[in-house]
Amino acid sequence: MAPVLEVAGLKTHFFTRAGTVKSVDGVSFHVNRGEVLGLVGESGSGKSVTGFSVMGLIDPPGKIVEGSIKLNGKELVGLDEEGFRKVRGREVAMIFQDPMMTLNPVLRVDTQMIEAVTAHDKVSHKAARERSRDALAKVGIPSPEERLNAYPHQFSGGMRQRVAIAIALLHRPPLIICDEPTTALDVTIQSQILAEMQSLCAETGTALVWITHDLGVVAGLTDRIAVMYAGRIVETGAVDPVLDTPLHPYTSGLLGSLPAEGEPGAPLRQIRGSTPSLAKLPQGCAFAPRCDYAQADCLAQAPAVTAFPGERGVRCHHPLNLAGVAA
Amino acid sequence: MSAPILTLDGVSKRFTKPLDAASKFANWMGAGYTEQVVHAVDGVDLAVTQGEVVGLVGESGCGKSTLGRVVAGIHPPSAGRVSWRGQFTDEMDAQQRRAATLAIQMIFQDPMSSLNPRLRVTDIVGEAPVVHGLVDKAQQDAYVVEMLERVGLDPSYRRRYPHQFSGGQRARIGIARALAVKPQFLVCDESVAALDVSIQAQVLNLFMKLRDELNLTYLFISHDLSVVRHLSDRVVIMYLGRVVEAAPAAELFKGPQHPYAQALLANVPSIAARKKRFAPLKGEIPSPLHPPTGCHFHPRCPMAGPRCKAERPVLKQIAPGHVAACHLHDGGVGALAA
Numbered sequence: 001m002a003p004v005l006e007v008a009g010l011k012t013h014f015f016t017r018a019g020t021v022k023s024v025d026g027v028s029f030h031v032n033r034g035e036v037l038g039l040v041g042e043s044g045s046g047k048s049v050t051g052f053s054v055m056g057l058i059d060p061p062g063k064i065v066e067g068s069i070k071l072n073g074k075e076l077v078g079l080d081e082e083g084f085r086k087v088r089g090r091e092v093a094m095i096f097q098d099p100m101m102t103l104n105p106v107l108r109v110d111t112q113m114i115e116a117v118t119a120h121d122k123v124s125h126k127a128a129r130e131r132s133r134d135a136l137a138k139v140g141i142p143s144p145e146e147r148l149n150a151y152p153h154q155f156s157g158g159m160r161q162r163v164a165i166a167i168a169l170l171h172r173p174p175l176i177i178c179d180e181p182t183t184a185l186d187v188t189i190q191s192q193i194l195a196e197m198q199s200l201c202a203e204t205g206t207a208l209v210w211i212t213h214d215l216g217v218v219a220g221l222t223d224r225i226a227v228m229y230a231g232r233i234v235e236t237g238a239v240d241p242v243l244d245t246p247l248h249p250y251t252s253g254l255l256g257s258l259p260a261e262g263e264p265g266a267p268l269r270q271i272r273g274s275t276p277s278l279a280k281l282p283q284g285c286a287f288a289p290r291c292d293y294a295q296a297d298c299l300a301q302a303p304a305v306t307a308f309p310g311e312r313g314v315r316c317h318h319p320l321n322l323a324g325v326a327a
Numbered sequence: 328m329s330a331p332i333l334t335l336d337g338v339s340k341r342f343t344k345p346l347d348a349a350s351k352f353a354n355w356m357g358a359g360y361t362e363q364v365v366h367a368v369d370g371v372d373l374a375v376t377q378g379e380v381v382g383l384v385g386e387s388g389c390g391k392s393t394l395g396r397v398v399a400g401i402h403p404p405s406a407g408r409v410s411w412r413g414q415f416t417d418e419m420d421a422q423q424r425r426a427a428t429l430a431i432q433m434i435f436q437d438p439m440s441s442l443n444p445r446l447r448v449t450d451i452v453g454e455a456p457v458v459h460g461l462v463d464k465a466q467q468d469a470y471v472v473e474m475l476e477r478v479g480l481d482p483s484y485r486r487r488y489p490h491q492f493s494g495g496q497r498a499r500i501g502i503a504r505a506l507a508v509k510p511q512f513l514v515c516d517e518s519v520a521a522l523d524v525s526i527q528a529q530v531l532n533l534f535m536k537l538r539d540e541l542n543l544t545y546l547f548i549s550h551d552l553s554v555v556r557h558l559s560d561r562v563v564i565m566y567l568g569r570v571v572e573a574a575p576a577a578e579l580f581k582g583p584q585h586p587y588a589q590a591l592l593a594n595v596p597s598i599a600a601r602k603k604r605f606a607p608l609k610g611e612i613p614s615p616l617h618p619p620t621g622c623h624f625h626p627r628c629p630m631a632g633p634r635c636k637a638e639r640p641v642l643k644q645i646a647p648g649h650v651a652a653c654h655l656h657d658g659g660v661g662a663l664a665a
């Protein structure tokens with residue numbers, strides 16, 4: 001079956017006075033129907049910009065300079081604003097980290113939801129309102145009829161995120177891009193949202209791109225992972241092999257940095273240094289200056305992707321755990 | 328075990344919103360408005376011994392930061408008493424109070440809003456020790472260099488401003504500032520929450536190194552259970568202003584006793600749990616303006632009975648050093664106690 005989303009060689013650069021910032025620099029991945037893909041990385045790795053690129057939300061000085069984004073076989077790169085309007089909400093929706101920023105604070109929830117319904121479907125105001133109410137009920141908001149008349153600030157953080165999810169689900173898009181939607185929430189509320197997303201996606205067959213820095217969430221939720229570093233995907237594969245036998249030293253370093261994995265009290269296996277500025281990336285592998293395994297070729301030349309069976313890939317000259325892949 | 332260096336005795340902190348003029352006038356006419364009171368911290372007992380790391384865990388609004396601020400002397404408690412090295416803080420004279428305030432330092436979550444953006448690092452770190460007479464003005468520069476080296480920052484950056492540093496470096500500046508006045512006790516309020524995992528690991532390693540080098544005692548406040556588990560000797564879990572469970576870290580993570588602690592631990596995402604079925608707690612954290620009666624957790628508790636609604640559970644010892652506040656461990660949830 002053809003994938004819902006196919007991104008190939010995507011390059012999104014920002015042309016600033018301080019130089020060209022290569023936020024996304026040659027990213028390729030795909031998402032199958034009903035699948036959850038975890039896009040993992042630290043701040044500044046380009047994971048959110050990848051999501052924005054798919055949604056056509058890159059504003060100047062940013063620009064998609066190269067690559068293709070195919071949604072259900074339809075090319076999105078180069079689509080005009082009118083074209084994107086037809087795609088957004090109906091074929092792909094996005095949920096952001098902070099729903100206070102995405103919901104309009106001066107409009108009631110019903111106004112915003114009805115507008116989202118009628119943007120794509122010619123239905124009566126009454127029918128649109130009913131659909132909005134049903135969507136709110138579906139994401140577990142108590143007394144949805146009354147809550148439709150509330151303003152965003154009258155909701156708690158978790159409830160606001162549910163409203164944002166309900167809006168994303170209004171047109172049952174085959175793909176939803178979730179940009180750290182649970183990061184700002186408490187653990188028990190995060191669990192509620194994750195449970196909600198799990199059951200909704202199982203029900204509707206919606207595919208998810210889950211952008212996050214939290215490897216714990218990724219392990220619990222996703223089918224496949226793509227690990228990003230400095231604008232590139234450095235490792236990809238199914239959840240189990242990537243987390244159990246990471247090929248890229250960065251993935252391995254990230255896992256070693258998790259306090260939950262170490263012996264309590266023992267020093268954590270840290271990655272030295274900090275993430276490089278995307279405006280002046282090193283010449284070779286972007287991770288080489290922080291890597292314990294770097295050799296001369298790592299500094300000289302950026303590695304290409306080496307593919308392994310089972311949709312496994314790594315962008316490294318000297319991958320770890322190769323025995324695990326061959327087996 | 329040695330005597331505790333810091334003790335909290337039934338400490339409460341209430342924030343009151345006074346009535347405005349219009350409401351007072353309305354009351355005079357007989358409207359009956361009352362002041363809004365938030366019970367941020369509600370009767371907490373805590374003892375910390377020398378060299379111990381106590382992790383204080385809870386979700387937003389549970390009062391953990393307020394409790395940290397009471398410990399650090401930023402807020403006076405509304406009820407109850409704090410004692411430092413065997414002396415109640417409200418009985419100290421000015422000199423003793425100054426010594427205690429210097430000995431207990433706080434490291435905040437967001438270094439960008441807790442570091443003065445218009446001061447250079449050398450002044451941020453060096454000002455307090457000069458003011459308090461720990462070092463001479465002439466030796467300030469050498470002292471700042473020593474402090475920056477201690478926290479793993481390049482001392483040649485000391486003429487820079489906070490905005491010229493990355494998040495992890497700023498966290499280190501906040502730590503250096505706290506260490507500059509030679510504290511014995513650090514209150515770390517979500518000090519690593521804003522950092523990326525790889526940087527967070529560096530800062531956590533730094534905290535552990537400093538503890539060994541300087542014989543520090545920590546009250547480590549965090550919502551992140553895996554961080555707390557890694558760092559703490561003892562863990563205290565709070566819910567809506569009250570302590571619900573406290574135990575040695577290993578014991579608590581092995582067998583939490585309070586239903587809230589159990590739910591919290593079960594909901595922590597872990598890379599060991601693949602494709603898991605999330606089985607969340609129902610409902611949300613109630614507003615501390617109108618906390619539920621009895622046990623604060625009863626509206627969300629799967630085990631709650633009639634007694635939970637009516638009676639506040641007290642902390643009961645379950646095992647040595649392990650206490651929990653739940654009627655399940657104190658005669659059951661069913662019948663009301665006489």
